[in-house]
Amino acid sequence: xxxxxxxxLIGEISLIIGTITPVMIRIIKITDGQKxxxxxxxxxxxxxxxxxxxxxxxxxxxxIFLYEAYxxxxxxxxxxKIYEEVKDWEVVT
Numbered sequence: 001x002x003x004x005x006x007x008x009l010i011g012e013i014s015l016i017i018g019t020i021t022p023v024m025i026r027i028i029k030i031t032d033g034q035k036x037x038x039x040x041x042x043x044x045x046x047x048x049x050x051x052x053x054x055x056x057x058x059x060x061x062x063x064i065f066l067y068e069a070y071x072x073x074x075x076x077x078x079x080x081k082i083y084e085e086v087k088d089w090e091v092v093t
Contacts, residue, residue, distance in 0.1 A: 031073055038070040039079055046082050054090045 045063050049055045055063070067083050 035070060035073050035075050038066050038073070039075065042066050042070065042079055042082060046086060049086075049089065053088075054092050055086060057091055057093050060086070060089075060091050 042063060045055070045059050045066075049059065063083075063086055067079065070079060
């Protein structure tokens with residue numbers, strides 16, 4: 001492999017990195033936005049039901065799906081406390 005080959009390879013790698021970097025930044029921003037939306041939806045359910053400490057079956061199931069998606073996206077532990085509290089509520093049909 002010659003110096004010219006190495007320089008060409010470095011140029012091609014730089015081009016690939018230059019193309020991938022903006023895509024990765026957009027993916028990170030979309031992921032952060034999705035986490036924010038999931039957290040917002042869970043908090044809406046929480047505050048709607050926190051006084052009675054009861055939750056409808058479909059809201060509870062939805063809350064669990066939201067929580068699992070949030071954690072899969074590496075959401076922080078703030079929502080874990082909310083999740084543990086909601087799990088102790090009475091589920092009504």
